[in-house]
Amino acid sequence: MRRLFALALLFFTIHADAGGIVVNDASARATAPGQENATVQLSITSKKEGRVVRIASSIADSVEIHSMTHVNGMMKMRALEFLPLPAGQTVKLGSGGNHVMLISIKNQLKAGDSVPLSISIEFTDKSKETVSVNAEVKSLTGSHGEHEHR
């Protein structure tokens, strides 16, 4: 009886620690031959307040979260060290402002491919969670190709 209780407690603890991360609409843009970087879009919702501290992918040298702002009519892009995730709020990446960049991709991305992503989140209470998602590659046409990374 006592053991059962302990097990139940353990189970409960594990689940209480999970941040309740939900990643939706993960997709990547197909790339042109020779193109080194690719754009990924996705949305993340976290039950608990935290921040994305790292994104990695086996198909790219590195993955960066970029913010894009217009300063005096010029578009400026910079890599964010982390991406804040307010509790219960859906944070979108890839539609205009912030986006995810795959840097130095190993192969050209073609429609129908999938891009494995590992997203590490650190919560305000110092607990951590890493979620794995696959972003589906969609064709170049009709997508938001509003900027280049050179």
Ligand SMILES: [Cu+2]
């Ligand atoms: Cu960028």
